[in-house]
Amino acid sequence: xxxxxxxxxxxxxxxxxxxxxxxxxxxxxxxxxxxxxxxxxxxxxxxxxxxxxxxxxxxxxxxxxxxxxxxxxxxxxxxxxxxxxxxxxxxxxxxxxxxxxxxxxxxxxxxxxxx
Amino acid sequence: xxxxxxxxxxxxxxxxxxxxxxxxxxxxxxxxxxxxxxxxxxxxxxxxxxxxxxxxxxxxxxxxxxxxxxxxxxxxxxxxxxxxxxxxxxxxxxxxxxxxxxxxxxxxxxxxxxxxxxxxxxxxxxxxxxxxxxxxxxxxxxxxxxx
Numbered sequence: 489x490x491x492x493x494x495x496x497x498x499x500x501x502x503x504x505x506x507x508x509x510x511x512x513x514x515x516x517x518x519x520x521x522x523x524x525x526x527x528x529x530x531x532x533x534x535x536x537x538x539x540x541x542x543x544x545x546x547x548x549x550x551x552x553x554x555x556x557x558x559x560x561x562x563x564x565x566x567x568x569x570x571x572x573x574x575x576x577x578x579x580x581x582x583x584x585x586x587x588x589x590x591x592x593x594x595x596x597x598x599x600x601x602x603x
Numbered sequence: 604x605x606x607x608x609x610x611x612x613x614x615x616x617x618x619x620x621x622x623x624x625x626x627x628x629x630x631x632x633x634x635x636x637x638x639x640x641x642x643x644x645x646x647x648x649x650x651x652x653x654x655x656x657x658x659x660x661x662x663x664x665x666x667x668x669x670x671x672x673x674x675x676x677x678x679x680x681x682x683x684x685x686x687x688x689x690x691x692x693x694x695x696x697x698x699x700x701x702x703x704x705x706x707x708x709x710x711x712x713x714x715x716x717x718x719x720x721x722x723x724x725x726x727x728x729x730x731x732x733x734x735x736x737x738x739x740x741x742x743x744x745x746x747x748x749x750x
Contacts, residue, residue, distance in 0.1 A: 573639020
């Protein structure tokens with residue numbers, strides 16, 4: 489019983505002391521800014537405040553543009569279509585086959601769609 | 604830009620070729636896909652392309668994609684139409700059109716060919732197959748089993 493009472497009585501002062509110890513750096517006298525360091529050279533200033541942001545900007549821009557440049561021709565609905573026609577599983581000689589083609593007898597049905 | 608005048612990149616060409624090939628072997632029909640600029644009347648043009656498939660036209664399915672006109676046509680041959688009804692073609696056409704509207708030409712074509720092949724079902728009777736179709740140039744037209 490007495491031991492628990494003592495423990496309880498000790499908690500308060502101990503906690504306060506711990507807080508004070510932790511906060512002690514705030515009580516130290518500071519001398520920040522009272523003495524100036526050497527001036528940053530112009531070139532270095534430019535490098536840090538212009539060069540690095542510009543570099544980061546370029547990296548992000550390149551990352552955005554790279555897929556479109558490296559990848560494939562992309563179709564965008566509404567834009568003009570200039571690519572050469574391509575025929576999968578078509579006739580051997582498309583030109584001649586189209587010349588010979590007599591539509592009207594072979595087609596049996598189908599469907600249409602637009603987008 | 605590399606290949607600025609090509610409709611598809613090499614790997615997309617390969618994928619579409621494979622899709623038409625697989626659809627052909629599964630169904631015994633010939634799946635032909637034309638992607639390019641078409642004449643004013645896309646339906647008539649598609650039927651002409653279909654007729655140009657020659658002897659195998661009757662058991663062929665032609666898909667015309669005209670990106671410049673934002674039109675797509677599916678033409679089934681007389682024998683193919685018996686297995687591939689207009690309703691199934693319409694469904695596949697709608698699916699392709701929605702892919703194309705999103706800018707995905709290759710994906711839409713592949714999905715459409717697969718849908719059409721699924722709707723046609725597996726090659727049933729060899730009697731439906733053409734006596735011999737001229738194989739289509741670079742892209743391989745599969746010969747059906749029992750040939």
